[in-house]
Amino acid sequence: MADHGLKFEIESKTVAEFRSLDKSGDLVLQPDYQRKVVWPERAKVSLMETILLGYPIPEIYLAYETSPDGEQKASVVDGQQRLTSLLGFINNKFPLNGLEDDELKEKFEGLYFKELPDEIRQEFFQYRFPIRRLSNLADKFVRAVFARVNRVNMVLTDQEIRNALLPGPFNEFLKDCAEHPINKVSGVFSGARRDRGGDLEFYAEIFGTCIFGLSNKKAGLDERYDKISEDFEDYQDRATEFLALLTFLTENIKWAGRTRWSNIVDMFTLVHVSWGLRNEFSNLDSQRKEQIRDLLDLFQRAVSARKRKGENGESVSLSSMLGMVTEEVDKTIEGYMSGIRNSSDLGSRRVRSQSLRLLIARKLEG
Known part of the structure; x- marks a missing residue:
């Protein structure tokens, strides 16, 4: 097995933590190797429904880079569609149209995030995403990980x-x-x-x-x-x-x-x-x-x-x-x-x- 000194730490982050990273400008959602946002709204709503139900979601890959001055940014290597959809929802960019779960549909169909009950929004912010953390890797290794993960998952085109x-x-x-x-x-x-x-x-x-x-x-x-x-x-x-x-x-x-x-x-x-x-x-x-x-x-x-x-x-x-x-x-x-x-x-x-x-x-x- 090749040893490039790569470090892949497993951790988790809450929705609230991702919101804070995004608001501070420390979350890079679309590095230049990432594709554009292509998820249709039904896929975005399905992800929000999964979070509301408390079901697990596949891990997200984040590449962290720390500057000599201690400034830190996290670039999304895999999971851009999920995080873009998540942040769009909590910023009230789209409502919950087309929910499949009968109980959720009865309570929340057609509502924007800001219209959900306080206790539901609080619980939503506490949902944890599994994270695969890549720390201070050379750009070529981050790109290689991105290509490899997406090739295995068959979600990227050859050109991407x-x-x-x-x-x-x-x-x-x-x-x-x-x-x-x-x-x-x-x-x-x-x-x-x-x-x-x-x-x-x-x-x-x-x-x-x-x-x-x-x-x-x-x-x-x-x-x-x-x-x-x-x-x-x-x-x-x-x-x-x-x-x-x-x-x-x-x-x-x-x-x-x-x-x-x-x-x-x-x-x-x-x-x-x-x-x-x-x-x-x-x-x-x-x-x-x-x-x-x-x-x-x-x-x-x-x-x-x-x-x-x-x-x-x-x-x-x-x-x-x-x-x-x-x-x-x-x-x-x-x-x-x-x-x-x-x-x-x-x-x-x-x-x-x-x-x-x-x-x-x-x-x-x-």
């Missing part, structure tokens, strides 16, 4: 584990991508996907694809992630180019409502193809940019029309714009659509990119 184990410039770059205006105008990521790190994983994968080439979704993702994270200085210039490309797409796509580019699969293809043409894009004047804008809009509408098996005037318009035979454009669109099935497969990704690139390149040459 990467966030914990691989902080640094690459992770910060991915956050910049996830916060870029293109995500808002496209509506490409749902709130749930963002909360679980799906936007960061998307940008890690597409950036790796732009650097190393197409692959199956999961093949080599961790290896590429590790390599870029370890040597990010070598990729800094391309990271800057990548953010500039996202800005170009934000400004040169028709984003009215949801489009094909609002789908993960199509956005992946758009970014990958545009990366290969970024030098050409950077030299376009305003008129040529407008032509590319119209082309991409016609293309995504032609794909959607073909998918609905409806009239496809967009295909005819594309043919006219590009000086191509309509049958050739139809064949290219069909090829793109065939790549939407099994969308993460290497062959599918390749045919989508080839189809879209063919049409854009044709316009750039014209």
Whole structure:
């Protein structure tokens, strides 16, 4: 067994003690490796019900750090959802809606914490949480414990584990991508996907694809992630180019409502193809940019029309714009659509990119 000098002391803390830690600012609920708060209200109420019934709750991991001046902070390594819910309830952020225990439901259904009887609130504050205390550990060990505990419990996504184990410039770059205006105008990521790190994983994968080439979704993702994270200085210039490309797409796509580019699969293809043409894009004047804008809009509408098996005037318009035979454009669109099935497969990704690139390149040459 490896010996890193880790100390895991077992103790307990009352709800009142957690409230005091939080009020004093000495409780760090969301270290940078933690995920966002994702529990729905029914899960929060279920936890409050468990406390009211006096039933046990799984232990919480706290990492304590003491400064040379004797100042002490406790960071939540495991149990963030529970403690955030707990503090939200005692601060009257949500009521007890949906209680399952008949006796509690009859007495407290719909009540906020401040509306509970004094003796119930006093008893609630005295409830004890089991604590696993980690004292003055190096940051890398705290992150390793976080990843290990959550991997064993199967509560974290792969990206949430990467966030914990691989902080640094690459992770910060991915956050910049996830916060870029293109995500808002496209509506490409749902709130749930963002909360679980799906936007960061998307940008890690597409950036790796732009650097190393197409692959199956999961093949080599961790290896590429590790390599870029370890040597990010070598990729800094391309990271800057990548953010500039996202800005170009934000400004040169028709984003009215949801489009094909609002789908993960199509956005992946758009970014990958545009990366290969970024030098050409950077030299376009305003008129040529407008032509590319119209082309991409016609293309995504032609794909959607073909998918609905409806009239496809967009295909005819594309043919006219590009000086191509309509049958050739139809064949290219069909090829793109065939790549939407099994969308993460290497062959599918390749045919989508080839189809879209063919049409854009044709316009750039014209």
